Amino acid sequence: MIFKTKRNLIIFSFVVLASGWGGVLLDGLLKEQTEGDTLGMGVWLVIPLVTVLLLRLFAGDGWKDAGFHPRLKSKLKWYVVALFIFPMVTAIVLLAGSLAGWIDLSGFRAKPSFSGVFLGLLFGQFIKNIFEEAVWRGYLTSKLVQLQLKDWLIYGIAGFIWGAWHIPYYLVFLPASDMYSILPVDKVTFAAIAIVNMMCWSILFVELFRVAGSIWPCIIMHSVEDALINPLVIDGYIAVAAGKEWIISPIAGMLASLLYVGAGLIIRKIRVRKSSPAGLDLIV
Structure with missing residues (x-):
């Protein structure tokens, strides 16, 4: 069992990390595609899910650990947590940034209602993240x-x-204008910062998946994140002072990342206490 799991994880990791570069090569053969919406980008997005399906169907992984059972009745509070973690952290970051004079919130007055934008994006992001979370939490983390x-x-x-x-996405697929609206740095630096950022987020996503025993709270949390923080910055609802993005940006700032790490560790503490004899913490 352990050998099979390790073997399949190696296969998964190799194929997934190569998928984006295969997409880049494909785009190099095709011309006149829309930036940010190419066939190669589609390949990059689809291959991880296809790999998981093949491993579960034909390589002995099965489906018992996929986390598709919602466990809604017994884990309802974690669905509530999933809904509100990103809005709460974002509110703290925006408040801190505004008080420090590093975030300008005037875009909320000049643009269409942000709640309409958020709700308009949420359903599409929810559908997308069913497939993403089936890969990253339902398979890799599991x-x-x-x-x-x-x-x-x-x-x-x-x-x-x-x-x-995500490296091929940041280096090739992502339009430069979107990248510069988040962090005005070169693409390699942006990719490195983004990976560190996702490693911080990973603590929160892993722990929510483990404590809930289901991918559905993670799908909800991921969807709220995508529909909330990206349009705040990319669509200009907020403006972060030049040179302060790495500290206070709700997408890639150090403050937000630390808060997500803290939230993840709090959930871990709850999970460990519940799984330990007599409620004692385990060192794992």
Whole structure:
């Protein structure tokens, strides 16, 4: 069982990390495609899910650990947590940034209602993230947990592979204008910062998946994140002072990342206490 899990994880990691570069090569053969919406980008997005399906169907992984059972009745509070973590952290970051004079909130007055934008994006992001979370939490995280690795290794491996999968996106597929609206740096630096950022987020996503025993709270949390923080910055609802993005940006800022790490560790503490004899903490 352990050998099979390790073998399949190696296959998964290799194929997933190569998928984006295969898409880049494909786009190099095709001309006159729309920036940010190319066939190669489609390949990059689809291959991880196809890989998981093939491994579960034909390589002995099965479906029992996929996390599709919603467990809504017994885990309802974690659905509530999933809905509000990103809005709460974002509100703290915006308040801190505004008080420090590093974030300008005037865009909320000049643009259409942000709630309409958020709700308009939410359903599409929810559908997209069913497939993403089936890969990153329902498969990758689930298999790492089965190997009984220390928690910090699970966070690090899951976060790094999740982040490294995005490298072709950051270096090639992502329009430069969108990148500069988040962090005005070169693409390599942007990719490195983004990977570190996702490794921080990984703690929160891994722990929510483990404590809920389901991918559905993670799907909800991921969808709220996509519909909330990206349009805030990219669509100009807020403006972050030049040179302060790495500190206070709700997408890639250090403050937000630390808050997500803290939230993840709090959830971990709750999970460990519930799973320990007599409620005692375990060092894992």
